Amino acid sequence: MTKRALASIAIAMALSAGLPNISWADTIKIANVIELSGAGATVGSNWRDALKLAFEEINAAGGILGEQVEVTDYDTQTDPTTSRAMVQKAIDDGAYVIMGPIYSGSVKVNMMVAQQNGVPQLTGAEAPFITDMGNPYIFRTSFGAQQSMPKLVKYLTEEMKVKSVAVAWVNDDFGKGGRDSFVAELEKNGIAVNADVSSEVGQADFAADVIKLKSSNADAIFAYLHEEESARLLKEIRKQGVTQPIFGETTLMNQKVVDLAGEAVNGVRGHVGLSANAPIPGIEEFAKKFEAKYSYKPDHNAIKAYMGAYVVKYVTTKNGKADRQAFADALHGLTITPADEPGILMETSWDDKGEVNRESFLVEVKDGKQTVVSTLPKL
């Protein structure tokens, strides 16, 4: 082999080593690393469908910076180890931005892979630790539990006059993070925790859990579980004739829980970061489009994904290039309003840790429909 050939190979290798930060020529590749099977299939399907809808709209309107967006789905199977492998595969495939996953336990192990490779990641996870790990490439699309729980506890103390609570939570990173934030907030406000009942992901039988919650004689029950488990818990609560009021945070009032639990979910109240029934014109329009395309009502995960897609569009267009580092730098401390980008649906800000901030809602489920009771301001 000649010296010239060797030099050519060396130059090619040097160029390919620098690939992560070069601009993309033909298409912009978005990796959707999400729960499409396993316990999280419900939330992942909502996320995937909304993301597809958003990028179809973006591509139909000319794409981003004149480039078409190519979205590839990677199924985490709701398994942290698989999710890590999928993030690595997505990066190997040349992903510009990673969307997802939603389960905090998965994000905990795969966000480091994205960080090491300098790839921005827009997650739907809500566990508090996600944005406390000093990762400059992670961004939330929804509130962390540490932001939403104070709003809910304020409602419980000031409006519902609750003095004691029985807490049901799922024993994973999402549930533990939410439970800890909620209990800490209760303690600050002098509210007693009469029962602290943990359950497992995918648990089918909630008879014993409900008997413990019921016999605690607390003023109210707070449930913080994933959608399917929430539905099973609520069905069991109704089956056992529990009369205490039931409160939750986002997942408990999710449309999927309403679909699965039927009448058992009526009367449940709580705080949601996003709601398809929110009196926000952008969200109302999105919900109509989503339902027309997929024949089912979107949940908050769908709204998160839809907004996330338009965040990618707005920030990349603002930067004038599809550059991973420039994307991460630009999103820290950024506020996007619907006037800037209609697809963002409502004004949203990100802080220097990637934490999201926007208005949120207190809702009650009435006749199988999430009804917004009041809108809470940005923090």
Add this chain to the structure above:
Amino acid sequence: MNTFFQLFVSGLATGSIYALAAIGFTLLWQASQTINFAQGEFIMLPAFFVLAGTQFLGLSFPVAMAIAVVLSLLLLGLGFKRIIIDPLLPHGVLPIVIATIALGILMKEGVKQFYTAEALPFPALFSDRTLNVLGAAISVQDIAVLLIALGAVALLQLFLNGTKIGRCMQATAQNPNVAEILGVPVRRMILYTFLINAGLAFLASVLISPIYLAKFSNGETLGLIAFIAAIVGGFNQIRGALAGGLLLGVIDNLSAAYVSASYRSAVPLILLIIIILVRPQGLLGKAEGRTV
């Protein structure tokens, strides 16, 4: 005391569904030395037959249920025997074990791929009201599930002991060679056993799906618990499988409430180990001699 009583009744209701699946294990073992490791998926699938009937064919719920019964008997009874068990039976138990594990995976992944990976609501068969029994709130659904499952087992026992076909099935189970010499149509008796197992799986499916929701992965836990229940109770006795199922249902509830929810799934396995060490034939089973 009220809490204990509620846990006990609720555990009996769940346990009676485990018992239906466990009885299926014992029936197939007795009739044809078949261990069906797809039993959990046999319980998962009929609910999807019903849902497919209502969602895709627009059938009313009772009609969809009727069609699902027929489909269950044809596919999980007749089809299972003819396509998988009959060709493999001459080769011993191990190929059947492996084949049924593969069948279970195929059924689970098939539902996930071609139907949905998400949980689906399944219509409740009974009222969600509660009754006050001795000061404890007991749900009508729990009582109905318990009565139907126990009623089905009682009918099965009556059929096996009180009818000519039932006695022929028992003769086939005890010694197929002698039964054949005596003129018992052994092959038909074995087929009846498979059909009964499919019927029990259908019943368990429509009783448990309104509570657990219909999901492709439901069979994983159900199959394992039913298998443990059959061993704990006695693999060669229907009453043993019934006792094993009820016992596991109650122990599961009590351990979740009084020990730890995190370790509840370990309790059946601990019980299994104890039974194997102390009474290998199961609580109500009979020790079987094996020639070398």
